[in-house]
Amino acid sequence: MSRLSQPLSKDLDRPGAHGANWFQTEPPAPAAAQQDQDMMSVDYETEYNNRGRVPEHPGIIAGWARDAAAYREVAVSERGVRYGEGPRQTYDLFKPEDVKSQAIVLFIHGGYWQALDPSHFSHMARGLNLLGVPVAVVGYDLCPQVEVGHIVWELQQAAATIWLRYNLPVVAVGHSAGGQLSACLLATGWKNVDPMLPEQIVPAAYGISGLYNLKPLTETSINKALGLTLEGAERESPLFWPAPSGLVMDAVVGGTESAEYLRQSRRLTDIWGLEGVRTRYEEIDGANHFTVIAGLADPDSAMTRRIAELAGA
Structure with a gap:
């Protein structure tokens, strides 16, 4: 039985100085390493400059903040729930009137690990809430105050905390930098995070315009x-x-995004698919890096319905 109001029963200890240093148990797959030779002539600065590619982005981001604030006014929620001691280590839990899912969705925002916060994304819970899925919109400390590896560790703590508090698995949904973090959660060995955890607490991840190879950055x-x-x-x-x-x-990934963003998602699904992961790649027609997440506010969108399916609703 889930326990959406039960307090955390134990603290989670921080691992060593680098939060993700335990996972590299084998060298990179040759197919993944080959991309270094394939992409030698790419202008990475242009390919990864999403704000430059979408000059109307200030209005879109302002719209996120406006729509998020409006949803907070009407939603049933617990705000600022702590999962760690860092200044941004909190999540906002948005609850449906009637829980129909078998998991909690953890929404992880983007911003290249150095910008934005959950207050821009509360409305990303709307569509799933209307389908009976609880959604935790999570925050994390930002670079350069912390390193990317520390952010990975923070999200591992967030997912573990949610599992311990509510006794429900976590479906990780992330946009942009959040896509990287969602994939990391899927691939985490949870016994290495806390021996008291089960082998797997994140059975599925949904990366939206994610970054899965950080080397070009x-x-x-x-x-x-x-x-x-x-x-x-x-x-x-x-x-x-x-x-x-x-x-x-x-x-x-959005259909109008840069070739690098399309390649990032396609490469991950190709390589992980060959290694036994149940992968799925999709391009959203006409969507750019900022509009690609719009469907999450709509319970009838294919994106929202797919995530609800992954959460067992």
Whole structure:
């Protein structure tokens, strides 16, 4: 039985100095490593500059904040629930009137690990709530105050905390940088996070315009705040983690996004699919990097219905 109001029964200890250093148990797959040779001439600065590609982005982001505030006014929610001690380590839980799912959806926002917060994304819970799915919109500390590896660790703590509090598995849904974090959660060995956890608490992930190989970002101005070396970028790239065989990974991307964004999602589904993950790749016609998540507010969208299916609703 789920326990959507039960307090956390135990603290979660922080692992070693680097939050994700335990997972690299084997060298990168040759097929994944081959992309370094395939993409030598790509202008990564242009390919990953989403704000430059979508000049109307300020209005879209302002719309997110407006729609999120409006949804908070009417939604049943618990706000600012702590999962850790960091200043941004909280989540807002949005509850449906009647829970019909077998899992909680964890929505992880984007912003290149260095911008935005949950207050922009409350309305991303609307469509799923109307289908009977509870949604936790999670925050995390940002670069350069913390490293990307620490953010991965924070999200592992968030997912573990939610499982312990509510006795429900977590479906990880992430946009952009959140796509990387959602894939990392799917591929996490949970016994390494806490021996008291089951082997798997995240059975499915849904990445929207995700970043699964961070190595190209080392050649962009985005890396000024991230501070990634090539070695560090590989370490935090779920593409190079052991594939979570038998689990479900959807990778969705806007049809008008850059070739690099399409390649990121296609590459992950191709490689993980060959390694036993139940993968699915989809392009959303006409959507850019910012409009691609619009369907989450709509209970009738294919995106929302697919995530509800993954959550057992």
